[in-house]
Amino acid sequence: MIHTDAPAPGAAEPRLVVRTHAVDETEPLIPRTDPRSPLVWLRRGEGVVGLGEVLRIESSGPSRIEDAAAAWSALADAADVDDRVGLPGTGLIAFGAFAFADESAATSVLIVPELVIGRRDGRAWVTRVALETGDRESGEAGGSGEPGEVVGDGFEVAIPEPAPRRKIPHVAFTPGRVPPSAYESAVAEAVRRIDAGELRKVVLARELVGELHEDDGLRATIMRLADDYPDTWVFAVDGLIGASPETLVRVDHGQVSARVLAGTSARGAGEASDRDRAVALQHSQKDRDEHALAVASAVKRLEPHTARLDASPEPFTLQLPNLWHLATDLKGTLGDGSTSLDLVRAVHPTAAVAGTPRRVALAALAELEGFDRGRYAGPVGWVDGDGDGEWAIALRCAQVGADGRVTAYAGCGIVHDSVPADELAETDMKFRPIIEAFGG
Template sequence: MIQTEVKSIEDALNEAILLAKNKQTPQLLSTTDTIDAINPIVFFNQAKQIKGERVFWTSSFEHFYLVGAGEARALTSASHRFEETEKQWKEMLSDAIIFNPYRVAGTGPIAVGGFSFDPQKENTGLWKHFEESRFRIPAYLLTIEKGICYLTINVIVCPEDHPTQLFYTIKKNKQLLLGNHDILPEGPKIEKKKEIKPSEWKEIVTKATNEIKKGHADKIVLAREMQVTFDRPADISAILDKLIQTQTNSFIFAFENKNDCFLGATPERLVRVYDQQLFSTCLAGTAPRGETIEEDQQIGLELLRDVKNREEHDYVVQMIREAISACCEQIEVPKNPVLYPLKNLQHLYTPVKASLKNEYSIIDVVKQLHPTPALGGLPREKSLEFIRENEILDRGWYGAPIGWFDAQKNGEFAVAIRSALLQGGKASLFAGCGVVKNSEPEAEYQETNIKFTPMLSVLGG
């Protein structure tokens, strides 16, 4: 990996082509510079004009954005996916030519993507365009941090490439991305909703509680699907704009593959690493918001006192502490949770802080944490086995880690819940709940209905 001062894009292309000729192998060239302020949703919408799919990520409460257009390179793997992702990333960086004087997290070459929930689960056609693991190095990346906009250009340079031709393509694409700020299109409206086998799902909840009562597991998380049909093909830009406006304490993401797009607004951070400082959160235990301040406070107080929800939350806290203990030091975990309010829901919340040891990366931590008891259950293997054999759903990337990491060992992953898979004029929505020994099928069913609300509200439902 070569770190140098900023050069003109023409000089950088000439240098990269010369190196590619000397090595007789393609080279990744990455250049970063500041640009004038631009709306990230507008940039995402303009990216429809660039060849290749788009990605979007924001921690909206921190006003941090990553928006990618096109694909310079992808990291994919079906087996040993965590290790292979790390290996491919390091190999790519070892030959990369990087011009980035800013050293801001999320600038320069970054990988944005995710993993499937369970590679051992039998796949259906629903997620046919989403591999078990896929990370994209965007060809053009907008990063917004503390109000400053950065544009990173990543290009694979081959020995036979001509610098003038590459420069012309880059210049043309920059004009498309940064100019002609059109008004955003309108979002879709739902014409039809269909729940997938709700009665059968409740029967599986009963089966899970029986397994738990027999001592075969402590907790099993079950998810279900709702299908919706729109009045027209859904425009992703309009949906993301609504999510940013309404889900202010969430991670908002979108990942396009082929003609499909997986997007959502999840409140659940899996892990963040900045300058080797790790931050994770335990978010388990759910209740609705009240219509008045008094009702809202009462519901929150009941959630804090609820035995079932506190037990479910403590499972996650203990698992995260145990999972990061091998690769972290100076672990800090508060004794009791607090309330984490969202627009439609409120959760029990416990933050976890630690220092990541130098020999470990964020991918190592993700491997240890996924799936948390909030999405799989306890014990991990017993609950996953039950889900594989009984759940009437192909989870795909739902409930799995989705996020990004950069060349400076920074990164962040969230758990992809409160999400939907968009496929033109239709979408599949996903929601789940934690089943324990005293769970009641109807109550768990109603909890999933509440969890469908954030996505339904922005999809025109």
């Protein structure tokens, strides 16, 4: 379903009018976002932020990604786009977040902002989007700042000034519907089913809940994530905020890539201990087996869409501030003209966040977790008018509701030799980024 402020039925179909121009500078990006409804996609300080909302596409159920992709394609085909920059993230784009499960009560969304501000490879730009029907044009670029600046061919836009840095809001998190003891029991039951041959791996998550009282806190929270975890995808879409290390899929002019993560270890207390932890992870048979299942799942889903797909010969250790991951990069060339949303639909959910076999694992986690994941572990990212885009798995994240309720999520891959207490401790490590980002 597409939501806009367009005229009533019977009027001409609305058309998006999109203008992208280069500007001298847009850094810093996060302080220019709307603190109450931030739209953010950044890594290493580069990416895009959005302000305002021209329209949104909402979907749900088993066909939520397919339905959103079809609606987006129709909008993009009809759009009037003038892109003077031509980089990933310029022109017409939508920020998106999809529910993890087919039966989830959470709505999946694609949001087209009124104003996009971006930077990549040392270049900066702004994109203004308006909704046009006949002679009517709506959706003036939002935001506060200096009077409009003419940057070319009558293109006038007000780039918001960066807001002053504010104190991070404090959210006190407590266990959600599944307390720690119940989580350990669920892990033990999952191991029993794996040992019985019912499945090979299942990913079990838990949640923490809290209340956000400060109105202007989200910008500071996102900045904390970007500062502490610069090598992750830092995102904010429709209240879903996080810093994900895992690339679900990236499509850029026929090239496709992904990063698969599975297998985790805490960082060491000192340099020698830290190095030992990384080496131990790389040689852990449990973690390598778990990782191999996740890689095989991603390759199986991507390969039919590619003319060539290469994987890292061996998993490598990815260093994050609070933990180590085993990682494998996939790179290839598309062979069937798929868009990024087509590939998102093909690969989600991966074994890294669901388990394997997929159908059995999904049924097991739905039964054992005891809550609706919402958009946690679902696809989050952006798509452009040509169908290219960057999508991560929504990890190390929290959903902020309109009522101020904050729900944080973390999960672990359970295999035959998983130990419940160890898996609980791993979720605590994975909660750390979002707890600290909310002042914990």
